[in-house]
Amino acid sequence: MAKKRSVVYPYIPNSVAATRSEMLEKTGVKDVEELYVGIPKKLRFKRPLKLPKPLHSELELKRHVSGILGKNKSCEEHLSFLGAGCYQHHVPSVVDTVINRGEFLTAYSGSNYSDMGRFQVMFEYVSMLTDLVGMEVAGFPMYDGSSSGGTALRICARVTGRPEVLVPETVSPLRMKVIENYCRNSEIKAIHRVSCHPDTGLIDLRDVKAKLTANTAGVYLENPSYLGMIETQGREVADLAHENGSLFAVGVNPMSLGVLAPPGDYGADIVSGDTQPLGVHMNYGGGACGFVAVRDVEEHIAELPALMTSIADLEEGEGFGFTLFAWAERLSYAARENAKEYTGTATALWSTANAVYLALMGPQGMKDIGETILQKSHYAKKLLAEIPDLKMPFPSTHFNEFVVNFDGTGKTVSQINAALLKRKIFGGKDLSEEFPRLGQCALYCVSEIHTAKDLKKLARALKEVIA
Amino acid sequence: MSEETRLRNYHAQVWDEPLLMDKSVKGQRGILVPEAEKEVRDAVGEAKALIPSNMRREQSPDLPEMAQPQVLRHFTRLSQMTMGNDVSNDIGVGTCTMKYSPKVNEALCGMPQMADLHPYQDESTVQGMLEIMYKTRDFLREISGMDEICFQPTSGGQAVYTASSIVRAYHQAKGEGDKRDQVITTMFSHPVDAACPATVGYEVITLMPDKDGYPDFEALKAALSERTAALFITNPEDIGLYNPRIEEFVKLVHSVGGLCFTDQANANGVLGKARAADVGFDMCHFNLHKTFSSPHGGMGPGCGALAVKEHLAKFLPVPVVTKEGKRYGLDYDRPDSIGKVRDFCGNAQVILRTYAWIMSLGAKGLNEVAEIAVLNNNYLERLLLAVPGVTESYGEGKVRLDQIRYSWEKMTADTGVTSEDVERRMTDFGIQAYWLSHHPHVIPEPFTPEPSDSHSKEDIDEWATVMKQISKEAYEEPEKVKSAPHRGITRAVDESAMLLHEECIFTYKKYKKVKAEEK
Numbered sequence: 001m002a003k004k005r006s007v008v009y010p011y012i013p014n015s016v017a018a019t020r021s022e023m024l025e026k027t028g029v030k031d032v033e034e035l036y037v038g039i040p041k042k043l044r045f046k047r048p049l050k051l052p053k054p055l056h057s058e059l060e061l062k063r064h065v066s067g068i069l070g071k072n073k074s075c076e077e078h079l080s081f082l083g084a085g086c087y088q089h090h091v092p093s094v095v096d097t098v099i100n101r102g103e104f105l106t107a108y109s110g111s112n113y114s115d116m117g118r119f120q121v122m123f124e125y126v127s128m129l130t131d132l133v134g135m136e137v138a139g140f141p142m143y144d145g146s147s148s149g150g151t152a153l154r155i156c157a158r159v160t161g162r163p164e165v166l167v168p169e170t171v172s173p174l175r176m177k178v179i180e181n182y183c184r185n186s187e188i189k190a191i192h193r194v195s196c197h198p199d200t201g202l203i204d205l206r207d208v209k210a211k212l213t214a215n216t217a218g219v220y221l222e223n224p225s226y227l228g229m230i231e232t233q234g235r236e237v238a239d240l241a242h243e244n245g246s247l248f249a250v251g252v253n254p255m256s257l258g259v260l261a262p263p264g265d266y267g268a269d270i271v272s273g274d275t276q277p278l279g280v281h282m283n284y285g286g287g288a289c290g291f292v293a294v295r296d297v298e299e300h301i302a303e304l305p306a307l308m309t310s311i312a313d314l315e316e317g318e319g320f321g322f323t324l325f326a327w328a329e330r331l332s333y334a335a336r337e338n339a340k341e342y343t344g345t346a347t348a349l350w351s352t353a354n355a356v357y358l359a360l361m362g363p364q365g366m367k368d369i370g371e372t373i374l375q376k377s378h379y380a381k382k383l384l385a386e387i388p389d390l391k392m393p394f395p396s397t398h399f400n401e402f403v404v405n406f407d408g409t410g411k412t413v414s415q416i417n418a419a420l421l422k423r424k425i426f427g428g429k430d431l432s433e434e435f436p437r438l439g440q441c442a443l444y445c446v447s448e449i450h451t452a453k454d455l456k457k458l459a460r461a462l463k464e465v466i467a
Numbered sequence: 468m469s470e471e472t473r474l475r476n477y478h479a480q481v482w483d484e485p486l487l488m489d490k491s492v493k494g495q496r497g498i499l500v501p502e503a504e505k506e507v508r509d510a511v512g513e514a515k516a517l518i519p520s521n522m523r524r525e526q527s528p529d530l531p532e533m534a535q536p537q538v539l540r541h542f543t544r545l546s547q548m549t550m551g552n553d554v555s556n557d558i559g560v561g562t563c564t565m566k567y568s569p570k571v572n573e574a575l576c577g578m579p580q581m582a583d584l585h586p587y588q589d590e591s592t593v594q595g596m597l598e599i600m601y602k603t604r605d606f607l608r609e610i611s612g613m614d615e616i617c618f619q620p621t622s623g624g625q626a627v628y629t630a631s632s633i634v635r636a637y638h639q640a641k642g643e644g645d646k647r648d649q650v651i652t653t654m655f656s657h658p659v660d661a662a663c664p665a666t667v668g669y670e671v672i673t674l675m676p677d678k679d680g681y682p683d684f685e686a687l688k689a690a691l692s693e694r695t696a697a698l699f700i701t702n703p704e705d706i707g708l709y710n711p712r713i714e715e716f717v718k719l720v721h722s723v724g725g726l727c728f729t730d731q732a733n734a735n736g737v738l739g740k741a742r743a744a745d746v747g748f749d750m751c752h753f754n755l756h757k758t759f760s761s762p763h764g765g766m767g768p769g770c771g772a773l774a775v776k777e778h779l780a781k782f783l784p785v786p787v788v789t790k791e792g793k794r795y796g797l798d799y800d801r802p803d804s805i806g807k808v809r810d811f812c813g814n815a816q817v818i819l820r821t822y823a824w825i826m827s828l829g830a831k832g833l834n835e836v837a838e839i840a841v842l843n844n845n846y847l848e849r850l851l852l853a854v855p856g857v858t859e860s861y862g863e864g865k866v867r868l869d870q871i872r873y874s875w876e877k878m879t880a881d882t883g884v885t886s887e888d889v890e891r892r893m894t895d896f897g898i899q900a901y902w903l904s905h906h907p908h909v910i911p912e913p914f915t916p917e918p919s920d921s922h923s924k925e926d927i928d929e930w931a932t933v934m935k936q937i938s939k940e941a942y943e944e945p946e947k948v949k950s951a952p953h954r955g956i957t958r959a960v961d962e963s964a965m966l967l968h969e970e971c972i973f974t975y976k977k978y979k980k981v982k983a984e985e986k
Contacts, residue, residue, distance in 0.1 A: 007831075007832075009828065009832055009835055011566075011567050011569060011760075011827070011828075011920070011921050012832075012835055012836065012839050012920045012921060013921065013922070013923035013924070013926075014839050014842070014843065014920075014922075014923060014924055015835050015839060019923075019924050020839070020842070022924070023842055023843075023846045023924060024842065026846060026849060027842065027845045027846045027848075027849055028849070029845075032838045032841065032842055034866070035841045035842065035845050035866050035868075036740060036841070036866075036868075037866050038703075038708060038709040038711065038865060038866050038867070038868065039709045039737070039740065039741050039868075040711055040713075040714070042714070043713070043714060043741050043745060043746055044740065044741055045612075045739060045740055045741050045742050045745060048739070048830045048831070048834070049609055049610060049739045049830040049833060049834075050609050050830070051606060051609060051825065051829055051830045051833070052826065052829070053829060054826060054827060054828055054829025054830075054831075054832055055826050055827060056827065056829075058571050058827075061571060061823060061826060061827050062571055062574070062575065064826065065575050065599075065819070065822065065823050065826070066575060066578060066580075068595045068598055068599055069575065069578055069580040069581055069595045069596075069599075069819075070580060070595065071580075071594045071595035071598065072580040072581070072584055072592065072593050072594065072595040072596055073580075073588070073592035073593075074579040074580050074582075074583040074584055075579075075583045075584065075585055075588075076579040076583045077579070078592075080585055080588075082585040082587050082588065084587055085810055085811075086585055086586050086587070086810070086811065088583070088585065092497075092498050094497075094498070094535060094538060094539050096577075097539065098539070098542040098543070098546065100573065101542075101543065101546040101551075102551050102552075102553025102554060103546040103547060103549040103550065103551040103553065103554055104546050104549060104551060104764070104765055105551060105553070105568070105573075105762045105764060105765075106551035106552035106553045106565075106568055106762045106763065107549050107550065107551040107552070107763065107764075107765040108552075108557075108560055108563050108565060108763035108765065108766065109560060109563060109763075109766065109902065110549070110550050110557070110560065110899050110900050111890060111891075111894075111900035112957075112960060113890075113891050113894050113900055113952055113955050113956065113957060113960075114549075114550045114555070114894045114899050114900040114955070114956070115548075115549045115550060115765070115900075116548045116549070116956045116957045117484075117544070117545035117546055117547065117548030117549035117956070118545070118548075118549045118765045120484070120486070120545050120548070121542070121545050123486075123973075123974075123975075124486065124487045124488070124975070126973055126974055127486075127487075127488065127974040127975035127976065128487075128528075128530055128531075130973075130974050130976075131528050131529045131530065131974075131976065132528045132530070136973075136974065136976075136977070137973045137974065138973070140766060141767075143621055143622070143625060143809055144621075144809050144810040144811075145810060146807070146809065146810045147625075147808065147809055147810075174807060174810070175810070177784075177785070177806035177807040178806065178807045178808060178809060178810065180806055181632055181784075181805050181806040181807065181808060182808075184632075184635070184667070184668075185635060185667055185668030186666070186667070186668060230518065230519060230522050231522075232519045232521055232522055234522075235521070257524065257528065258524065258527075258528065259514065259515075259518060259523070259524055260518065260522055260523070260524055261521070261522050261523060261524050261525070262524065262528075265524075265525075266521075274810070281582035281583060282582070282583060282584060282585050282586070283576075283581065283582055283584070283814070283815055283816045284581070284584040284585070284586050284593065284596055284811070284812065284815035284816075285585075285586030285810060285811025285812055285813070285815060286768060286811075286813065286814040286815040286816045286817065288621075288809070288810050288811065289768075296977070298968065298969075301968075302968075307766070308971075308973060309973075310965070310970075310971035310972050310973060311972045311978050312960050312961050312962065312963075312972075313960075313961045314957070314958050314959065314960060314961065315958065315959040315960065315961050316958065316959070317958065319483065319957070319958070320486075321957045321958070321959075321960030321961075322960065323960065323962050323965045323971075324962070324965070325965055326965055326968075326971045326973070327968055327971065328965065332624075332658045332659055332661070332662030332663075333658050333905065333906060334658075334906045335662075335906075336658045336661035336662055336665075336671070336673070336906075337661040337662055337664070337665035337671035337673070338665070339658075339662045339665070341662070341666045342624045342625075342627070342628055342659050342662040342663045342665075342666045343624065343659075343662070344622040344623055344624020344625060344659055344771075345622040345623065345624065345754075345756065345763070345766050345767040345769045346621075346622060346766060346767045346768070347621075347764075347766075347767045347768045348764055348765040348766035348767050349762075349764030349765055349766075349767065349768060350764075350767075350768060352542075352765065355487075355542070356538065356542055358530050359487055359497060359530070359531055359533055359538045359541070359542075360497030360498040360533075360535065360538050361497065361498060361500075361530065362495070362496060362497060362530050362531060362532045362533065363527035363528050363529070363530045363532065364496065364527075364532070365496065365497065365498060365499070365500055366527075366528060366530065367524075367527060368499075368500040368502070369500045370514070371503075371514035371515075372500055372501060372502060372503050372514075374514040374517045374518065375503035375507050375508060375511050375514050375517070376503050376507055378511040378517050379503070379507040379510050379511050382510060382511065397517055397518065397519060417589065418589075421589055421591070421592070426585065426588055426589070426592070429587050448500055448501055451504065452503075452504040452506050452507050455507075
């Protein structure tokens with residue numbers, strides 16, 4: 001019988017027996033066990049780990065893992081109308097090329113000297129993002145849209161010294177789970193929900209007014225809202241908040257801002273959101289990339305928990321460099337428990353993608369894509385509205401998402417989506433559990449990736465499914 | 468020192484690359500977007516008319532206008548001004564476990580069946596993804612000895628935050644939420660072990676090191692009370708010493724009703740050698756972008772996999788991956804859950820890479836990772852302690868695991884050259900700048916190398932040789948070190964803006980304004 005080959009690990013150069021022996025000798029120990037004397041014997045793990053038999057060759061590994069992934073059905077091979085915080089858009093090839101550059105992909109926390117390129121990308125990302133959202137200052141990216149919303153609210157509380165915030169009732173329940181956990185036992189003692197008009201889905205200004213008190217730190221608004229509507233009363237909410245001495249925070253889909261007014265234009269003090277739509281693959285939600293942007297107000301900047309870099313002169317001669325930190329005392333890296341919030345590794349590679357995306361798109365590209373999405377999503381809504389038994393509960397204009405009600409069909413969204421799936425269509429996100437009072441509703445998302453043919457295919461499939 | 472290597476005659480690619488916005492040429496386009504078809508336009512009309520008039524953007528965003536090749540070239544140049552692990556010897560970036568991120572895993576991440584999955588797809592269409600998550604969960608249960616794993620946190624910090632939230636939920640469920648308002652940590656634990664409990668409202672008590680560098684046991688005794696909610700401790704701590712009394716720490720905290728969490732962001736040295744659960748810890752976490760090889764991405768996206776024992780599993784964030792028969796699913800219906808800490812299920816692509824990495828190595832391979840990481844570190848120690856001006860902090864005669872915090876204190880006293888000067892100078896040799904230490908710098912003039920399992924003997928020799936060279940320069944021609952870098956990407960930066968807030972410039976717009984005013 002042929003002998004089994006011995007293993008040298010390609011990722012572990014010093015696993016070569018001769019190298020290992022040489023290093024042990026030079027380290028002055030006979031066996032690597034001697035280097036583990038620091039761990040009390042009693043606490044040593046004594047048996048081999050129970051793990052599956054490894055696949056040492058790259059070929060076997062690739063075959064095995066891609067085999068498992070092959071059980072997935074992707075949005076590339078299916079027609080997807082899912083959104084609800086994670087969006088399918090075209091990712092330009094240049095974006096993927098840049099973020100797969102090993103220098104960016106495998107960098108980490110190198111200095112402003114060794115990694116100046118990375119710092120410059122962050123500076124350019126912040127410059128473009130703040131302009132897009134109509135703000136003046138932001139830090140390195142944060143985690144995702146929801147936890148960034150939590151940070152925005154906590155900034156309101158710290159700046160004003162007040163313990164309560166107002167949040168519209170249309171914010172996603174799952175987002176609220178993130179925000180509520182982030183605010184629990186913090187500077188914020190209560191999150192009050194503000195009602196929205198049942199017929200339009202837009203925020204009820206009378207309720208905002210009624211709920212604003214001397215304790216209100218901030219009012220949070222989303223635009224477009226989770227249910228897709230373009231909120232037209234941003235300025236009114238801003239004025240009400242400001243008259244009350246409260247701050248106004250807006251959660252935004254940055255993809256909309258080539259065509260929609262940036263929150264800075266209607267009075268926002270803080271803008272948060274998720275830049276995943278700007279050139280990042282969905283990655284089953286792993287593409288999320290949060291941000292918080294503020295105005296150039298010292299008291300507000302001081303509350304940002306993100307890493308920041310400042311462009312700086314060189315000590316000699318022309319040119320520029322970047323500082324390693326800026327206002328470092330804000331951060332837990334420097335201040336430990338006295339920091340505003342914790343700071344950690346977040347989503348820098350995705351904001352690198354955002355920077356490349358925005359540079360490629362430019363002002364005209366952002367306008368074009370916004371217009372295309374508006375037209376296609378309104379076309380989709382129109383096609384679906386023509387189907388008997390389907391209702392569009394909100395007449396308000398929307399950007400990329402809209403609610404469809406299926407009560408008239410006698411079927412549940414779950415049943416309809418199951419039938420659509422058989423036709424290789426991912427139907428809209430089922431809202432029936434999140435917003436039971438809306439009945440059997442789904443949130444449909446349309447973007448530049450959908451063709452008129454795709455949208456007609458959806459309409460046709462829905463007609464068949466509800467028949 | 469016997470293991471010298473030839474010093475690299477390195478020179479960085481100094482592109483002198485302007486800011487992106489300064490390269491803008493009016494009218495250029497980087498990419499075009501499909502236009503809505505005629506039938507669509509005919510049906511809905513002008514896009515502008517679809518937006519309420521007060522919500523139309525009047526002034527276009529001030530983004531650069533550039534053609535595609537110029538965009539690509541700009542960012543490629545910036546990449547060349549960044550020292551990732553793929554191009555540079557980054558042994559110095561300690562506490563970060565810089566290791567090789569296998570390219571085959573990137574190829575797998577790029578598959579549409581990973582990259583183009585939506586988190587709200589029907590469970591039947593993501594069985595492969597859920598299988599990867601479920602099986603990786605099983606791997607980490609075995610490696611940690613814990614009962615349940617949560618992949619939702621996307622960084623070590625977020626994992627520690629999640630653990631802090633669970634501590635709060637646990638004591639609240641027992642009716643002691645208000646009473647237990649203190650968390651104890653140690654000075655050489657990662658700063659987030661102090662910051663995260665504070666973020667969720669805890670008062671934090673920090674134990675200082677005793678004369679041997681271990682967290683002071685007597686101080687722990689004094690700190691414990693009925694107000695103690697938990698202990699948050701890194702072990703081995705940043706200085707690389709495994710706490711020999713760790714089990715006593717855990718027992719003592721448990722005896723007053725507190726929970727124990729250990730920060731295993733970098734667990735390289737202990738894989739298969741010691742498990743957090745066996746020490747008695749209730750929770751621990753692993754940074755999958757450190758120990759488990761997922762690329763760091765220049766500061767994320769990562770994953771802080773949180774491992775908990777059975778009695779805390781019900782508090783984990785939703786959803787939890789389940790398996791019934793052969794079918795995988797997501798369970799949102801968990802009434803005791805803390806809720807969520809992040810959107811969706813975390814960074815799925817990072818979990819995929821972890822699965823692939825563990826499958827490529829197996830139990831023996833993970834054992835090899837741990838042993839080589841520890842051997843590399845101890846081998847480097849022999850070389851560095853022979854460098855004039857280098858001293859080791861604490862733990863004389865003790866054996867360290869996978870990293871060590873050294874000090875240039877002696878050299879600074881002798882020559883005036885500081886650890887930050889060395890940090891700049893080393894980039895002149897094509898070596899990634901090292902990580903000094905977390906703050907505060909309890910150990911003066913610190914640096915913290917961590918030669919991981921994927922650094923070769925030659926890498927380690929080179930790194931030590933560079934340290935020896937810089938030390939020689941410090942003693943013979945200190946100005947050369949102080950005025951560094953000389954062959955790096957950039958010249959010395961005026962960092963005064965770091966201290967003076969009003970001088971910080973965070974955006975291009977402000978930069979232009981300030982420069983115009985200067986003129």
